[in-house]
Amino acid sequence: MKKLYSNKLVIFSLVLPGIIVFLFAILAPICLSVYYGFTDYSGMGAYSFIGIENYRQLVHDEAFWTSLKNSLLLAVGFICIQHPLALIVAAVLDKLGGKAEGFFRCVYFIPNVISVAVIAYLWKFIYNPDFGLLNNIIKVFGGKGDINWFSNETAIWAVLLVLIWHGFGWGMLIYYTGIKNIDPVLYEAAAIDGANQRQTFLKITLPLMKPVIQVNVTMAVISALKQMETVYLLTNGGPGNSTQFTANYLYQQAFKAFKYGYGNAIGVIFIIICLLATVFLNKVFEERDINPRRVKGAA
Amino acid sequence: MGFAGKKKNKITKPLLWFVLIAVAVIQIFPLVWLVDFSLASSTEMFTNGLLVIPEKIQWGNYAKAFADGNFLLYLKNSILINGLAVVLVILVSIMAAFACRRMRWKLSGFVKTLLLMGMMIPIHATLLPNYKIYSQLGLTDTVWALLIPYVAFSLPQGLFLMTSFMESIPVELEEAAVMDGCGIYRIIFQIITPMLKSSIATVAIMTFLNNWNEFMMASTYLSSEKWKTLPFSVLEFTGEYSSNYAVQFAVMALTAAPAVIVYIILNKHITKGAAMGAVKG
Amino acid sequence: MKRRILSILLTAAMAVTLLAGCGSDGNKDEGKSESADGKVTLKVFSNLPDRKNGQGLVEQMIIDEYMKENENVNIEVEALDEEAYKTKFKAYSMEGMPDVVSIWGQPSFLDEVLEAGVLAELDESDYSDYGFISGSLEGFKKDGKLYGLPRNTDVAAFYYNEKMFKDNKWEVPATYDELLDLAKTIKDAGIIPLAMDGGDGWPMAVYLSDILYKLAGSDYASIVSEAVSSGDFTNENFVKATELLKKTADAGLFQNGYDSQDYGTAQNLFTNGQAAMFYMGSWEASMALNEDIPEEVRTNIRMFTMPVIDGGKGTAADIAAWNGGGYGVSANSEVKEEAIKFLNYMYQKDKLSKYGWENGVGMSAQDQTEYMTGDETELQMQFVDAVNDAASVSGTPVNDCGPSSFKTSIESQIQNVSNGSISVEDFLATIGKECK
Structure with a gap:
């Protein structure tokens, strides 16, 4: 048995596909990014090495800092708006039971299965100041309904709202599952002690949900950092750079402004920031028995 | 309740x-x-x-x-590419999970960590260099240009789930199989895999959800209609x-x-x- | 339950694998452009996604005709709208381009492209009898060699809804102040004065160039080229033009939220009667024949050019016009000769230019007098008159005069300056930085 289980050749053959995929699709591009990050390559023709010039430029690049600030804002928005809502709705849903519970759970998750391409275009129409749904709703309630949702000041909130809306079902589902996993005996005990619903929620549900909340927070931060597609299709970073996000910015720099080298330098920093953020969050939550490395697949 | x-x-x-x-x-x-x-x-x-x-x-x-909108063609492409990605992710992650979890070798922890690293890498940071690599290799505008990154970025999650599910499978089963003279491959595919059904379904669903709506890579790497996926039809249409x-x-x-x-x-x-x-x- | 799902998944997966196997066999042959039986596949990459109206329709008509006449040739078209097109073009230019591509004869687009040598050189003498308007080829040249052919003569214009104007007794403005007054009048009537595609940035930059030309007159070209080469945009004409743009936005000429709305949205506001005017290039003259547009609007579209500005050197007859879009052939094309043959076919006098004319597209870059039929839309004739009566034309808009990093910068910063998030000085300094 032991011999069989330490057969080097078999081991090698089992992990090889995984390693090949990793090397080819993740490590190789990162190395290439590091390489081009040191050049002034425009994307075609000749180029030369310029040392850390790109990185020096990046430090002074306002748009880049705006993009990081926006990621932070988005993460805070997820954590302070989406998650409390999702948690409450999940707790309420849990009490419902029966067919209705399944129905609502299903409905809440539907936006999640729709393509970002559809979502982004749909919301573009919803936000249209002249004939969009949102202003029409305001008009129905007697308001003037001429709000420009994508002005410099409000655009980032408009983007935030779409992302919160789109990812709501996912966050809700995770909390919901977490709540379902709480041992009913605890609730019974609480009921015997005469606790009301709010007390039960605060004293039992919330503390026991801590690990799940932590996973969700980690996911929120990472998905805020990685945000690209919705913004690319909804505002493409505009007006100005007010809704710029890092991934979108590096794409623009490389393929629009013809600064492929610079775009890659942004990419390298981007990867480092994501790694640091993950490591940091892991450290913060380390003592927990959960594993917050499961950060992909966020909304 | x-x-x-x-x-x-x-x-x-x-x-x-x-x-x-x-x-x-x-x-x-x-x-x-x-x-x-x-x-x-x-x-x-x-x-x-x-x-x-x-x-x-x-x-x-x-x-x-x-x-x-080329609806049927794009739908077919979407199903095909995502289906293939799911199959590959499941296969590769079961194999790697078994090797890292059950087999005895020095580097198992290291390799597992390495493969899980992919979870932290922002997929869009690889858009630029991957474009370069794929076009050098002639992979742009082929099914591989989507399949490779889809598999690569879903694999860590698959691997993670598979390893933790695999822990719950008792080793005794395998021991009995070894006694009967089974090789490693047969153990994996005939004994372990059937017991992983629910986790396979989970990995399949997660992979599907992650990739079904993916759009940036499709729009960067593909040019002809042949492999374009469903989210494309929206983009093409707004122009048309x-x-x-x-x-x-x-x-x-x-x-x-x-x-x-x-x-x-x-x-x-x-x-x-x-x-x-x-x-x- | 789980088992059933699993079996469904596995069956699907197997089916998928089988299908993929079949698919990949077919691929290999199609990958080659020229196979043994003399079949040629030409890839055309176009910035005209709408294949049923206007310029895109014309392009498709010619492609279909060409394929009919040359049965061995198969033409595959990939079409994206302008912004997406330019992005992807740059990605393509890194590694291998389709055979025939849309290009722009402007420094912001062409300089880097030509430097990288991705376009094939054309023989200028081939085109002596194609009737190209004098000077129209200049933008497509580098060191005296020709790399592309212009498709249109583009004129920047205010499209307006004549019926709406008449019904409300609004007058076409003759001066810029009148335009601003008109904006107020229209706005008070509850209608959007002018639909502006401010989300893309370039139409606003064209608008700015249009103002600048009216201000600086014949000095326009030298002011712009000096500023672009030195990175110093402090010339008073730039300051004045930008301030005027800001003033215009403040006066409410553009629709609410113009700085985030795209081409389609702006155009739809106009074509659905929500906006009285629409600022765009002459290529949209085909709106007059587009049946997706309600007839009441379609038949009443007219245009005027930028009104004169008080104290500016430009007269009403100095109009913002240039030769922008066109076609080129990839230098590395495996079927270069065939591609050039097709290019030349498109530019035969009775093809691109004539069909374009008949389909209500603006003016081509070729002599069109031969096929004036008298059936032209009024809108078309207005453009013809504008060009014929022009004392001078501006040439390339400002945003297209510098490197592409300058273009990216001005097109995003122009949103900020017009809506007041940055000052005029900061705007001019920021765009100047990208030129250095």
């Missing part, structure tokens, strides 16, 4: 329902709006009302969207029918439809699988 239900008083119940219905309306109304306007004519969009009752229901919008909003709405509704329908049919299993993937791990 029937027990908690007993404690409900008369005020909270309607309130509960109100909250739930309000959230449901918020989540679903934009989609109702989408379908509503996709059946109207373009000029009817410019209304102050929330919904329109189309003067005449314009099924033609859908006919145009269906034919000119820029002066006809209603048809644009129809194509959006049509693009969203397959995933929504499949989701509604399988919703119990999908939510369960997705939740397992996200919470239990």
Whole structure:
């Protein structure tokens, strides 16, 4: 048995596909990014090495800092708006039971299965100041309904709202599952002690949900950092750079402004920031028995 | 949770329902709006009302969207690419999980960490260099240009889930199999894999959800229609029918439809699988 | 339950694998452009996604005709709208381009492209009898060699809804102040004065160039080229033009939220009677024949050019016009000769230029007098008159005069300056930085 289980050749053959995929699709591009990050390559023709010039430029690049600030804002928005809502709705849903519970759970998750391409275009129409749904709703309630949702000041909130809306079902589902996993005996005990619903929620549900909340927070931060597609299709970073996000910015720099080298330098920093953020969050939550490395697949 | 239900008083119940219905309306109304306007004519969009009752229901919008949007082709491509990605992710992650979890070798921990690293890498940071690599190798505009990154970025998650599920399988089963003279491959595929069914379903669902709607890579790496996936039809259409909003709405509704329908049919299993993937791990 | 799902998944997966196997066999042959039986596949990459109206329709008509006449040739078209097109073009230019591509004869686009040598050189003498308007080829040249052919003569214009104007007794403005007054009048009537595609940035930059030309007159070209080469945009004409743009936005000429709305949205506001005017290039003259547009609007579209500005050197007859879009052939094309043959076919006098004319597209870059039929839309004739009566034309808009990093910068910063998030000085300094 032991011999069989330490057969080097078999081991090698089992992990090889995984390693090949990793090397080819993740490590190789990162190395290439590091390489081009040191050049002034425009994307075609000749180029030369310029040392850390790109990185020096990046430090002074306002748009880049705006993009990081926006990621932070988005993460805070997820954590302070989406998650409390999702948690409450999940707790309420849990009490419902029966067919209705399944129905609502299903409905809440539907936006999640729709393509970002559809979502982004749909919301573009919803936000249209002249004939969009949102202003029409305001008009129905007697308001003037001429709000420009994508002005410099409000655009980032408009983007935030779409992302919160789109990812709501996912966050809700995770909390919901977490709540379902709480041992009913605890609730019974609480009921015997005469606790009301709010007390039960605060004293039992919330503390026991801590690990799940932590996973969700980690996911929120990472998905805020990685945000690209919705913004690319909804505002493409505009007006100005007010809704710029890092991934979108590096794409623009490389393929629009013809600064492929610079775009890659942004990419390298981007990867480092994501790694640091993950490591940091892991450290913060380390003592927990959960594993917050499961950060992909966020909304 | 029937027990908690007993404690409900008369005020909270309607309130509960109100909250739930309000959230449901918020989540679903934009989609109702989408379908509503996709059946109207373009000029009817410019209304102050929330919904329109189309003067005449314009099924033609859908006919145009269906034919000119290459709907069937893109749907086929989407299913094909995502299906392949799911199969590959499952295969590769089971193999690697078994090697890292069960086999005895020095580097197992290191290799596992290495493969899991992929989870932290932002997929879009690899867009630029990967474009370069794929075009050098002639992979742009082929199915590989999508398949490779889809598999690569879903693999860490798959591997993670598989290893943790594998822990719960008792080693005794394998020992018995070894006694019977089974090789490693047979152990993996005949003994372990069937026991991983529910985790396979979870990985499949997660991979599908991650990649089905992916758009940036498809738009960067592909050029001809041959492999374009469903999210594309929306983008192409907004250009093609820029002066006809209603048809644009129809194509959006049509693009969203397959995933929504499949989701509604399988919703119990999908939510369960997705939740397992996200919470239990 | 789980078992059933699993079996469904596995069956699907197997089916998928089988299908993929079949698919990949077919691929290999199609990958080659020229196979043994003399079949040629030409890939055309176009910035005209709408294949049923206007310029895109014309392009498709010619492609279909060419394929009919040359049965061995198969033409595959990939079409994206302008912004997406330019992005992807740059990605393509890194590694291998389709055979025939849309290009722009402007420094912001062409300089880097030509430097990288991705376009094939054309023989200028081939085109002596194609009737190209004098000077129209200049933008497509580098060191005296020709790399592309212009498709249109583009004129920047205010499209307006004549019926709406008449019904409300509005007058076409003759001066810029009148335009601003008109904006107020229209706005008070509850209608959007002018639909502006401010989300893309370039139409606003064209608008700015248009103002600048009216201000600086014949000095326009030298002011712009000096500023672009030195990175110093402090010339008073730039300051004045930008201030005027800001003033215009403040006066409410553009629709609410113009700075985030795209081409299609702006155009639809106009074509659905929500806006009285629409600022765009002459290529949209085909709106007059587009049946997706309600007839009441379609038949009433007219245009005027930028009104004169008080104290500016430009007269009403100095109009913002240039030769922008066109076609080129990839230098590395495996079927270069065939591609050039097709290119030349498109530019035969009775093809691109004539069909374009007949389909209501603006003016081509070729002599069109031969096929004036008298059936032209009024809108078309207005453009013809504008060009024929022009004392001078501006040439390339400002945003297209510098490197592409300058273009990216001005097109995003122009949103900020017009809506007041940055000052005029900061705007001019920021865009100047990208030129250095």
